[in-house]
Amino acid sequence: MSINSHFIIxxxxxxxxxKNVFETMVYTKIExxxxxxxxxxxxxxxxxxxxxxxGIKESEPPIENKIYEAILVVSFPYETYFKAAExxxxxKYDSYVPxxxxxGGEIANIIxxxxxxxxxxxxxxxxxxxPKMLVGMSQLITYPKxxxxxxxxxxxxxxxxxxxxxxxxx
Amino acid sequence: xxxxxxxxxxxxxxMSTMRKIIKQMLKQxxxxxxxxxxxxxxxxxLIQNGxxxxxPFEFILSDWNMPQMSGLDLLKNVRSTPGLEKLPxxxxxxxAEQGNVVIAVKAGVSNFIVKPFSPETLKEKIEKIFK
Numbered sequence: 001m002s003i004n005s006h007f008i009i010x011x012x013x014x015x016x017x018x019k020n021v022f023e024t025m026v027y028t029k030i031e032x033x034x035x036x037x038x039x040x041x042x043x044x045x046x047x048x049x050x051x052x053x054x055g056i057k058e059s060e061p062p063i064e065n066k067i068y069e070a071i072l073v074v075s076f077p078y079e080t081y082f083k084a085a086e087x088x089x090x091x092k093y094d095s096y097v098p099x100x101x102x103x104g105g106e107i108a109n110i111i112x113x114x115x116x117x118x119x120x121x122x123x124x125x126x127x128x129x130x131p132k133m134l135v136g137m138s139q140l141i142t143y144p145k146x147x148x149x150x151x152x153x154x155x156x157x158x159x160x161x162x163x164x165x166x167x168x169x170x
Numbered sequence: 171x172x173x174x175x176x177x178x179x180x181x182x183x184x185m186s187t188m189r190k191i192i193k194q195m196l197k198q199x200x201x202x203x204x205x206x207x208x209x210x211x212x213x214x215x216l217i218q219n220g221x222x223x224x225x226p227f228e229f230i231l232s233d234w235n236m237p238q239m240s241g242l243d244l245l246k247n248v249r250s251t252p253g254l255e256k257l258p259x260x261x262x263x264x265x266a267e268q269g270n271v272v273i274a275v276k277a278g279v280s281n282f283i284v285k286p287f288s289p290e291t292l293k294e295k296i297e298k299i300f301k
Contacts, residue, residue, distance in 0.1 A: 024286035025191070089190050103187040110285045113264025120267065130237065 007150060011035075011165050013118035014072060017111040018154070018163060026107070027087045028157035038149040041141050044162045045075030047096070048134040049104035050141060051112050055119075055126040057169065066169045068124065072115075073141060073164035074108045080159030087158060096135065105131035144168060173300045176203045178225065182213040182232035182244065183262070188285075192231060192262070195289040199296065210239030214247055221253065229299075234263035234270070242277060249278040258299045 015032055022030045054069040076084065082093040084107075085100040093100055108131045116126050134141065141164075143149055149166045179201055183189045189206045196204055207213035210232065220226040230248065232241040241261055248254045261274045264285045271282055280299045283292065 021286045024288055089187065090194055099190075100187065102185045106185045106187045109185070110264045113285065116265055117267050 007148075007165075007167060009122065010070070010119075010124075010167055011150065011152075013115035013122070014111060014163065014165060015152070016118065017114035018074075020114060021107060021110045022156060025088055025110070026084050026156070026158070028084075031155040032163070033153040033155060035150050035152045038151040038164060041143050041149075042138045043073070043075050043134055043136070043141055044151065044164075045080070046078040046135065046137050047081045047104050048073055048075040048139065048141065049108035049131045050134060051105075051108045051128055051131040053112060053116075053126045053128040055124055058123040058125070068167065068169045069144070070165065070167045071141075071143060072108060072112060073162070074104060074111065075162040075164065076104060077159060077161065080156070080161045083158035084156075084161075101133060101135075105133050173296070175200050177201065177228040178220070179204045179229045179231065180207060180213060180216060180227045181205070182207045182210060182230065182236070182241065184209050184233065184236040188233065188262075192292075195292050196231075198289050199293050209236045210241060210244035210247075211236075212238075213244055214239065217248065217254075218251075221251075226253075227257070229258045229260070229296075231260045231262060234261055234265070234274075242274065245274070245277050245279055260295060260299060 019030055022028050051072050057066045057068045059065050078096065085093045085103055088103060112128045119126050143166050147166050147168045149164055152163045154161050154163055179196060181189050181192050181204060193204050193206065205216065207216055217227055232244055234241040245259055245261065248257055248259060258280045261279045261282050262285060263270060274282055281295045283295050
């Protein structure tokens with residue numbers, strides 16, 4: 001799938017939710033940069049939170065309803081992750097410690113929870129799974145075969161990070 | 171704040187980051203006596219032991235989605251226990267859907283807060299509960 005208007009509509013609730021999460025709990029405004037198609041399945045940041053969502057895309061007539069699946073990845077370079085952790089938790093971090101392991105997962109979880117409401121307004125019912133964490137740069141993310149992945153670099157006061165979305169219908 | 175600073179509070183969330191954030195916000199508001207649990211299943215015995223020992227929890231803040239026992243099931247356990255029918259219980263959730271609010275209200279929740287939230291929003295919700 002190219003970055004078509006359908007994908008842009010589907011991704012908007014995630015971008016809006018990310019803005020809300022980062023402004024309220026990570027104390028920074030975020031600026032999404034130009035999205036592009038990702039050609040590989042490797043993580044761009046050092047700490048990545050991965051969360052899968054699936055459900056029904058409702059259509060008129062309902063007989064044309066489709067099952068969809070999507071994956072959201074929020075991937076941070078260590079430097080951005082540590083600064084975000086400091087903003088969220090009020091303590092300084094300069095190495096990856098268990099205390100901050102699930103922070104990325106919690107951020108992804110809140111983004112997904114918030115996006116769910118807006119996706120419903122667009123006709124998507126959705127159920128999402130518990131986020132998984134992946135630590136290390138260039139780790140393999142298990143995306144489904146032959147699906148397109150859109151990557152959006154995001155600028156923030158704490159540094160750049162990446163938001164990735166993959167969407168497919170069955 | 172008119173609420174006693176040392177009321178016995180239980181924070182329940184499976185994500186340690188979230189427990190830390192909530193604890194920090196509660197301290198910022200002025201509360202001092204805060205205990206943590208990492209699931210409804212670990213919170214429930216703590217609540218029962220508190221009653222048994224004569225030092226019951228006076229306020230519970232719980233996440234909704236947890237792997238073993240959800241916040242909703244914890245709330246139902248609390249409400250079906252004699253003496254805990256009116257224990258202040260604030261439900262925390264990442265989902266902003268109206269349907270969830272209705273379910274939680276029917277189960278007897280005292281108030282409801284949707285993530286993400288600021289310390290100011292948390293304070294407002296707590297003040298409404300203890301008004």
